[in-house]
Amino acid sequence: MRGTLTPGEERNGIMAIARRLHGEVWVAGSGSLVDEVVAALSPHGVVVVTGEPGTGKTWLVGRVLAAVDRKRVVIGCRGLPDGPYVLVRELVSGLAGGDLRSVLAAVEADELHQVCRALRGLLGARLVVVEDLECTDHRSRQVLRYLVTRPPENAALLLTWTPGAEPPLGTRLSSAASAGLHHVEVGPWTxxxxxxxxxxxxxxxxxxxxxxxxxxxxxxxxxxxxxxxxxxxxxxxxxxxxxxxxxxxxxxxxxxxxxxxxxxxxxxxxxxxxxxxxxxxxxxxxxxxxxxxxxxxxxxxxxxxxxxxxxxxxxxxxxxxxxxxxxxxxxxxxxxxxxxxHRDQDALADLVFHSRSAGDLVTAARYAERAVQHMTTADAIELLQELLAEPDLPRAQRGALAVRLGRLGLNSLAYDDTVALLRGILADGRLPAGMRGELRLDLALLLANQAGDGDSGRAQLRVAIAELGRRPALAARAMSALAIPYWGNCHVAEHVRWLTEVERTVPDRGDPVLLLAIAVNRASTLAQIGDPRAWDAIAELPADGATIGERRELLRGCANFSDTAIALGHHLAAADFLTRAEDLASRSGPSYPWQMATSNQLRLDHVTGRWDGLAERARAYLEIATHTTFVAVDASLVLAQLALARGEWDEAEEYLGAHGLRSMNGWYGPVVICAAATRVRLALVRGRIAEAVDELAETVEILRSKGIWAWATELVDAGVEALLLAGDAARAERLLDEFAADVAERDCPFAHSMVPFGRAAIAAARERFDDAATLYDEATTLLAALPRPYEQARALEAAARCLPPSSGLLAEATRLFTTLGATWNLARCDHLVREHGGTTGARPGRRGYGTELSPRERQVARLLALGRTNRQIAEVLFLSPRTVERHAASVLRKLGATGRDELRPEDHG
Missing domain, CATH: 1.10.10 (Arc Repressor Mutant, subunit A)
Structure with missing residues (x-):
């Protein structure tokens, strides 16, 4: 790749090969730059290679010499003795076979012009290579300048030098005779x-x-x-x-x-x-x-x-x-x-480093206590981890720094090293019980939150409560964590018991951050079980925090509340919580709760129908959430659900395999249950009814042992469909009745909306179509109010199957599915229209697409790009293989593609 010529260079006839040595220079077989230099030297020409030491000048010369089959003289100037014409003498000694006397005589007489002319006449058709030209004497440089500006007719010159204050051959090398001068600039890699x-x-x-x-x-x-x-x-x-x-x-x-x-x-x-x-x-x-x-x-x-x-x-x-x-x-x-x-308050982290390196760990710990107050969470954790890794750190300093590390770790995106350090420190039985309990509390919260290990977290919390007997506020904090229903495989009654114990034991006064954390957990527990008292508990929390610590607790609360609100169907409230979370995060720095809130936004966008660009946002989130794969499961779930709605079943299955989307280690949050529902639906669309029923049965057992169904709405919806397709309407009704009885007194509007949806499906299976249509209409109204447009469109489609074709419900369902981009559901509606004798093709007055892809062709193009066969596409889009074949040919023709492998999924929605 040639560099751009400046007007002056073009005017003077210099061809500039301004070229960096890329990573390819270390890869065998790379030869593009070598080839350019060889071409520039053949049969005659001058190439000047410049670059800092180590950038590849010698490497390039070696490759060129290996590629050229001609007589050559190769001189390295580094290490030559001082004195005039030393390089010229070296060149002359390499020109055996010619009459060298005239050159040597001119050298002895110091007749510079005669030296230049005589040497030029002796070079013949040789390739002359001179490396490190800046190391040679002044007279020799003058001779080489003469040869560069008046190149011999058949000889070629390859010169290298390291840039310095002055170019070794001076400036303005161009002349009418030097049209064959090329410049190669090699430099460091980017x-x-x-x-x-x-x-x-x-x-x-x-x-x-x-x-x-x-x-x-x-x-x-x-x-x-x-x-x-x-x-x-x-x-x-x-x-x-x-x-x-x-x-x-x-x-x-x-x-x-x-x-x-x-x-x-x-x-x-x-x-x-x-x-x-x-x-x-x-x-x-x-x-x-x-x-x-x-x-x-x-x-x-x-x-x-x-x-x-x-x-x-x-x-x-x-x-x-x-x-x-x-x-x-x-x-x-x-x-x-x-x-x-030591007086520089802006150099506390440096003082920790130098104190530690000087062997003064006590002083290092003192500076560390101050330094972490002015650092980002990630930097503070790294500093403390390095200091705590010192085996000679005294116990008192180790305990104090570990407590700080534990507190910081609760807001951290990375947790593995902190968990390992806390476990190691807790193994020291000589720590005071109160300090050990505080450290264990932090470890428990890291395990249950960032690591997603609810069982281990709860086990550590129970031990911490015993160790915190003389620190009631911290003990109440541990109890409030045991009250969280998402953690552990115990019944909801145990969570309520711990909540009651918290309300009984929490002190009236104490650390504001600690008391706020307890209040946030109380509100979170009430919200997660659908207790209407949750709204009062949330309203009692302060609107803002006076310190970063308080703002982070409120941020954690907003993340928790938005998560639950999405699952229960309070979507407007969820949006408000996320708006507050963004404001709090902007004033408290990056943190684990903010990552939770960000992932919750993806789920809220999905359930409320903001699908445009959602897949791209979810994939981008997966790329940045590398430290917290457990939190990133929300994005994987959203991508799986989007893929399912598009008929991309292999992709949906891959996303559902993300770590954390199956119930494991005592984590039973809404995302886990929703992922199980998505697996049930995926099995159904693939015709694997027995697999869907097995998945349902496994997850229902978890819910029964938990004793709460408030966030299981999507599972029950999918489960009713699976059992009806399995021919077991009675079992489907029992499942729905059990669900409806549990959620009746809970504050969970999404569940209340889907109960009539399920009853309608059972009525339709029993051929009570008028009852089914009425129940679907009730569900449609409730879902539109939330809003949940995807479920609303499904209810409209299902109602349309129970009524005459003229009802108009199918057209409304089609409009919603089209707006969402749910191409598989849309294709199913189109198929139903065709079954009733209608058409989804072009109608009089409808625009033609010309060279653009039609909506159907875009659907086909995306599935082609994903590697689907014509038969698989036909199955997804409810078309005949022959129709798909016709669409596929049209897609390739309009896009100018010669084969399917030239298509990319991201180019087609």
């Missing part, structure tokens, strides 16, 4: 090129360490195992490759003693370091530090962007310097940093 080459999660850190210099990247990739995904720590532990360390040590050796001291001190810093700070650490004045840093910059060890802060160039050099220090020197250096920075 972060994207690095990622493509490395193919590992640590690509960004490798890019930072190496500055993208290919030779350094190659050395580190070969040095580090594929399991070492934290390169900086791995290099500090096992050392830097010898090729890199020798390069750095060679540069250091040329520095004066005082400059080496300053560079050594800089290597102990965590980032760019200022002249003033280095002066305090080293006990030197500013002029001395400036001189030392200037020398380090000149040798290529360090660099500065603004002349005030300095860093290593590339950063891996700093690791070499740091590892080269004696351990005692390192500890003294870190202690000097602490002494120099």
């Amino acid at each position: 972060a994207a090129e690095m990622a493509a080459f490395v193919g590992r999660s640590c690509a960004d850190e490798l890019h930072e360490l190496t500055g993208g210099v290919p030779v350094l990247v190659h050395a580190l990739v070969n040095h580090l195992s594929s399991e070492e995904d934290q390169p900086r720590e791995a290099l500090r532990r096992k050392g830097v490759p010898r090729s890199i360390s020798e390069l750095v040590e060679q540069r250091l050796a040329s520095l004066p003693e005082q400059a080496r001291r300053v560079v050594a001190a800089a290597a102990l810093s965590r980032g760019p370091v200022s002249i003033s700070l280095l002066g305090e650490v080293c006990g030197l004045g500013a002029p001395e530090v400036e001189a030392a840093l200037a020398a380090a910059v000149d040798t290529g060890v360090m660099a500065s962007t603004d002349g005030r802060a300095f860093t290593f160039h590339p950063p891996v050099s700093g690791i070499v310097v740091e590892r080269g220090l004696h351990p005692i020197e390192r500890r003294r250096g870190h202690a000097a940093y602490v002494a120099a920075m």
Whole structure:
């Protein structure tokens, strides 16, 4: 790929090959750039290759030489002795076979012009390669400039140099005679090129360490195992490759003693370091530090962007310097940093690092207590985890920091390391009971929330309550968590018992954040069991929090309330809760509850019919929720439900396989039950009725042991359909009666809407069509009020099957399914219209689609892109295979595609 020519370059006839060496240079068989250089040199021409050390100049020369079959002279200038015409003499010695006397005589007489002309005449048809031209003498450079600006007729020149203050051949090399001059610029890889080459999660850190210099990247990739995904720590532990360390040590050796001291001190810093700070650490004045840093910059060890802060160039050099220090020197250096920075309140995290590195863990813990108050949750957790990993940290400091870690962990997106640390600390039986109970409470909440392990969380909560006998507020917090119905396989009566115990024991005064957490849990429990008192409990919560801690508890409450409101059918309230959650999150930072609220928004969009772009939003959420796969199950469920409504059954099955969408480890939230309902429906559309009934029976047993059906509406709806298709109307009626009896006194409008839907389906199965139509009409009205447009459209379609074709209900169902994009349901309605003698094809006055795809063709195109056969598409869209074949041919023709493999699902809805 050629670089863009500037007007001046075009005017002067220079062809610029402004080219980076991409990751391909390290892959066998890559030859596009090599081919370009070979072509530029054949049969004669001049190519100048420039780039920083390690960017691939020598590699490129080697590949070119391997690809060219002609006489050549190859000279490397690095290491040549001083003196005029040294390079010229080297060239002459490589030109055996010609009359060299005229050149040598001109060299001895220092007749520059005669040297140039004589050497030009001797080159013949050779390829002349000169590497590291900046290292040669001035006279030889003048000769080469002459050859570049007046290239020999049959010879070719390939020159390399490292950019510096002045180009070794000067400027304005172009002339009328130099039309064959080409310039190749090689440089470091970009972060994207690095990622493509490395193919590992640590690509960004490798890019930072190496500055993208290919030779350094190659050395580190070969040095580090594929399991070492934290390169900086791995290099500090096992050392830097010898090729890199020798390069750095060679540069250091040329520095004066005082400059080496300053560079050594800089290597102990965590980032760019200022002249003033280095002066305090080293006990030197500013002029001395400036001189030392200037020398380090000149040798290529360090660099500065603004002349005030300095860093290593590339950063891996700093690791070499740091590892080269004696351990005692390192500890003294870190202690000097602490002494120099102890008044800087903006450097608390650095003070933790230097105190810890100096071996003063008590001081490090003291600074850590202050530092975490000013850090993001993720950074604070990382700092505490690193400090708590120190085996020599005293018990008192370990316990205090662990308590902070536990509290922070409750808002964290990543939890594995925190859980492991808390388990390890709790194994120390010498911790005071109260502290152990507090740590165990945090561990329990992490297990039940982020890890989705309700059984383990509840077991830890029961132990924590016993340990917190002298800390009643924390004990009440643990009890309020045991009251949450979603956690554990116990009956709802036990959750209510714990709720009663909380109301009896919670103190009137105490930590506002702790008391607010208890109040949020009480309201959450009442809401989850459909108790109407939940609304009063929610209303009693403060509208806002005075501190970040209070705002995060309110945010957690809004996430909980929106989750339950969606399941129970309070959709307007759910939207209000999510609006409040967004405001609270904007003033309290990223957190686990905000992730919950974000995933709840996806579910709310689905149930209320905002399907446009929903699949893209859900997939995007899955990509960013890598630390909390359990929370991400909402997105997987939404994608499964959307796929089912589109007739994409294989995709629906794949999404339903997400971790957390089956009841496991005592987690029984609405998403789990809804996923079971979706599996029942998927089995039914595939004609696997027995499989659907088995799935239903398994989940119903869970609900019966739990004793609450408020969030099981979708399961009962799917279950009634499955049992009716199995020919067991009596069992379907018993299931519906059991459900209706439980939800009758609960505040769950979605359940109340679907009870007449189920009774209508049973009536239709018994051929009581007038009763069924009346019940479907009742369900339609209730569902429209929520709103639940997908279920509303299903009720309209079902009612239409019970009434004469002229009822108009099917047209309304078709309109809703079309608006939603539920193509499978829409196709089923179209099929029913055709059965009644109607048509969904073009009618007089209806627009034609010309070269655009019609709605039906878009449906076919998407299924084709997903790899479906004509027969499978016919089954999904209720068409004949011959009709699908005709649509498929039209799709390919209109899109200009030669085969199905050229289609992409995302291009067709």
